[in-house]
Amino acid sequence: MSQKHATTLISSLCSRGAVCHARALFDEMPERDVVAWTAMLSGYASNGLRREALDVFRRMVAAGAAPNEYTLSGVLTACRGPCAPATAMPLHAVAVRRGVDRMPYVVNALIDSYASLAEGVVDARRLFDALGSGRTAASWTSMIAGYARWGQERTGLRLFKTMLKDGFELSTFACSIALHACTLVIDLCLGQQLHLQCIKKALDVNLAVVNSLIDMYCTCARILDARSLFDGTPERNLITWNTMIAGYSQCDPLMALQLLLEMNDEPNCFTLTSITSACADLAALRCGKQVHGAVLRRSYSDDLQMGNALVDMYSKCGSITNAKNVFDRMGCKDKFSWTSMIAGYGMNGYGNEAVQLFSSMIHAGVHPDHVVFLSLISSCSHAGLEDEGWNFFRSMINEYNLQPNKEVYGSVVNLLARAGSKWGEYAFTRRSLRGIGSRKEAGISWIEVMDKMYSFTAADSSSPQVCLADEVLHILSQHMDDVGSEFCHIIFKAT
DNA sequence: TTAGGGTTAG
Incomplete structure (x- = not known):
């Protein structure tokens, strides 16, 4: 077989996914020119085998074959995204040395590789601008x-x-x-x-x-x-189904499950993550456990988003032990994993555990955001840990430079209102909040609400919550919409 | 005889 025929065959095999056969043929070739090397590395790249593609490129260079514009655009395809085996920069240098860095396919592949990393967007734009009419x-x-x-x-x-x-x-x-x-x-x-x-x-x-x-x-x-x-x-392909199921999991979780039953394709990791989320919203523990079984059978357990969804599902279904088991077994955790677990502890009444887990999170080097603090303050509120909750609120502002949003304010008000007889201890509330500055939400400053609550509490400390109720409810009915739900919850409980 | 860009989850 001639080198030309072998190359054509390699390319053809790769386009059908038969990369191993292509490689066997490639290895048997007595001689390989730049086209043969390029066909092999491009075959790997187009099948997602990026390390192999880069390896062939390195061997090619070591063997003394000179890469051309086809080679460069092929190997650049393998070097996209944060998990790429190499970055675009050294390949860009090779392209310059070979004099192919301005060829359209190479420039486009360079733009694509640079723009696949956050820090490369500016470089990509520079190349894009320099292209001018050559775009x-x-x-x-x-x-x-x-x-x-x-x-x-x-x-x-x-x-x-x-x-x-x-x-x-x-x-x-x-x-x-x-x-x-x-x-x-x-x-x-x-x-x-x-x-x-x-x-x-x-x-x-x-x-x-x-x-x-x-x-x-x-x-x-x-x-x-x-x-x-x-x-x-x-x-419809799997993405079509997954997109629709994901859409339903946000607004109609039962319909998400219904669609799963109608689906002919085998569900993948994306599908099961959305379905897990639907089970969480329905607090459907049995169904959630079945999905977890399917996840284990398909070896999707190592997927980060899948793990996060499972922690959230078990938490919302009240099965905190299972949530913790999944959390502990996760090989890789992100901010969402920690938040889901902290929130899980909070919503199930394990305030101390939530506080401890927050320490572990900080120790692990994960930077907290509004959502974590919201979960924490809410956890403290439910567990009667008013001092801890209040300290988290202060630390959020003073240590982490985070401006509380309306949800956090709502949670803090809840915390303070639940403090009941301890209310008097928070006499510094008004002053501290003034220090933070006024924040207008839905036409009313939360500080004003806090001020009102404080003044009524001070006026009749024997029954602070009841005194709060009428006035705050009045303010809420005039100015609040969705953000008032937390208040109303307190008020109805108090009155 | 070899090369490019896109869509789905918490």
């Missing part, structure tokens, strides 16, 4: 996707509009990325405009576009629009 549709989409990926969705959407102004046709790629950006910033209006454009240009037959549309409608609380698209799609 292709792929340059635009890689750059827009880079912005959307790293929290600069608005910049991405502005670039998307510039792209259209510059005369580039709306492609399925650009459209799905732009829709994803709309989803991230919850821009239903732009999302709907894009939907209309999709219909006009017949892009709505593309599954990635449809999936992005479904996701956008689910996130923008238009579940019926999402469902109508879902029902109207003749071809």
Whole structure:
């Protein structure tokens, strides 16, 4: 077999996923030119075998074969994202040395690789700007996707509009990325405009576009629009099902379970995470345990998001021992894992455990946010740990420089109101809160509410909660909507 | 004979 034929065969085998056969053939080749090396490494890269792709590249260089523009764009594909086996920079240097760094495919692959890391977005933009009129549709989409990926969705959407102004046709790629950006910033209006454009240009037959549309409608609380698209799609893939199930798990958990039963595909890790979350919302412990069994059978236990969802589910189902078991077995934990477990302790009345776990979290080097403090203060409130809760509130502001949001204020008010007879000990409340500064929420300053509560308490310390009730309820009825629920809970209990 | 961009979970 000639080298040319062998190379064609390697490429063909890889495109069908038969990478091992391709590699066997590659190893048997007596001689390999740059095309053969490139076919092998690109084959690995396109099958997600990134380390292998990079390994072939290194062996190729060691063997003295000179990489060309095809090689560079192939190996750069393997070097995207935070888990990439290498970063773009050394490959960029190779491309410069070989004189191929300005070739369109190579530049686009470089933009894509740089923009796959948060710290590389600026470098990607520099390359993108330098391209000028040499930009292709792929340059635009890689750059827009880079912005959307790293929290600069608005910049991405502005670039998307510039792209259209510059005369580039709306492609399925650009459209799905732009829709994803709309989803991230919850821009239903732009999302709907894009939907209309999709219909006009017949892009709505593309599954990635449809999936992005479904996701956008689910996130923008238009579940019926999402469902109508879902029902109207003749071809659905696992992502379509997962997106719809995830949408339902947020607003109609029973329907999420129903959809799982209708699904023909084998559920994956994404599916089971959403289903676990649906079970959590329904407090359906038996169902949740079955899902956990399915997770174990499929070896999804090591997945971080899956673990977090299971901790949350067991916590909300009141099974704190199971929650802790899952938490302890998690090989890798993030902020959400700790928050779910702390909140789990709190909602099940284990205030001391929540406080201890917070210490462990700090010890583990995880930086707390509003949600952690909200869980903690709420845990302390439920467990009668007023002093601890109040100290956490102060530490949130003074040590961690976090401005309390309305939920945290609500929880603190709850904490103080529950203190009951100890209320007098919090005489410093008003002064301390004044120090924080006034915060207007829904037309009323929380400080004003706290002031009111304080003044009524001071006026009749024998029955502070009852005294609070009428006045606070009056304020709430005039100015509060959803944020008042925590107050109302206290008030109804007190009166 | 070798190369590119997109969509799903807490």
